[in-house]
Amino acid sequence: xxxxxxxxxxxxxxxxxxxxxxxxxxxxxxxxxxxxxxxxxxxxxxxxxxxxxxxxxxxxxxxxxxxxxxxxxxxxxxxxxxxxxxxxxxxxxxxxxxxxxxxxxxxxxxxxxxxxxxxxxxxxxxxxxxxxxxxxxxxxxxxxxxxxxxxxxxxxx
Amino acid sequence: xxxxxxxxxxxxxxxxxxxxxxxxxxxxxxxxxxxxxxxxxxxxxxxxxxxxxxxxxxxxxxxxxxxxxxxxxxxxxxxxxxxxxxxxxxxxxxxxxxxxxxxxxxxxxxxxxx
Numbered sequence: 001x002x003x004x005x006x007x008x009x010x011x012x013x014x015x016x017x018x019x020x021x022x023x024x025x026x027x028x029x030x031x032x033x034x035x036x037x038x039x040x041x042x043x044x045x046x047x048x049x050x051x052x053x054x055x056x057x058x059x060x061x062x063x064x065x066x067x068x069x070x071x072x073x074x075x076x077x078x079x080x081x082x083x084x085x086x087x088x089x090x091x092x093x094x095x096x097x098x099x100x101x102x103x104x105x106x107x108x109x110x111x112x113x114x115x116x117x118x119x120x121x122x123x124x125x126x127x128x129x130x131x132x133x134x135x136x137x138x139x140x141x142x143x144x145x146x147x148x149x150x151x152x153x154x155x156x157x
Numbered sequence: 158x159x160x161x162x163x164x165x166x167x168x169x170x171x172x173x174x175x176x177x178x179x180x181x182x183x184x185x186x187x188x189x190x191x192x193x194x195x196x197x198x199x200x201x202x203x204x205x206x207x208x209x210x211x212x213x214x215x216x217x218x219x220x221x222x223x224x225x226x227x228x229x230x231x232x233x234x235x236x237x238x239x240x241x242x243x244x245x246x247x248x249x250x251x252x253x254x255x256x257x258x259x260x261x262x263x264x265x266x267x268x269x270x271x
Binding site for chain 1: 174175176189192193224225226228229231232233234235236239240241242243245263266267
């Protein structure tokens with residue numbers, strides 16, 4: 001298994017794993033859950049901000065997929081760009097992390113690094129600071145867990 | 158007063174992976190750029206179709222000043238014509254040299270050969 005691969009799981013595993021993982025959810029009502037690492041945001045409304053304000057989740061990742069932005073019309077896209085901007089400032093204030101992903105299901109839906117940087121600039125987010133904070137957030141999330149060793153240790157008798 | 162040469166605007170060549178035809182890709186990118194940034198900026202970006210390498214690789218040229226806007230438009234093209242930016246270069250020669258390497262990688266990845 002590749003070292004740089006981080007698996008997304010729906011539920012927290014009961015036993016320790018040999019691979020790094022993040023617990024992800026597609027429902028933003030799970031924002032209050034302590035086990036959750038990443039919440040995929042599809043629709044943003046007033047309720048979302050209310051839940052975020054009440055739940056006060058710490059170091060939670062708020063995921064926005066570009067594939068979902070692609071599927072929207074141009075008017076909604078412009079609205080979503082301003083919403084990404086507001087979510088970013090909100091996450092910065094409350095110690096959470098905005099996670100912009102490609103949401104790709106095939107090679108033709110992938111998004112290159114240059115395009116990510118261009119999209120971040122479009123949302124008035126400095127790419128350098130975004131990547132540094134994302135890296136720190138990932139390191140924190142991965143290092144928080146205990147992992148089982150995948151190499152079988154020989155017991156000396 | 159120092160004598161300076163009359164400089165031409167800087168260009169950027171973009172290597173795009175897309176299953177649509179080159180003409181279709183260019184018109185979709187233009188439409189998206191128009192919808193996102195307006196006619197004036199799209200006209201200033203000076204989008205041009207330069208070359209086609211293999212069945213799915215296209216080379217587009219734009220003004221360096223508006224590269225960010227063009228990349229945004231390419232990244233947000235609708236799902237039915239989705240395009241992937243593989244490389245950006247200041248010269249066509251270096252882009253083509255790098256595209257030759259990428260082409261073989263993509264062909265093995267997609268399981269196609271030309």
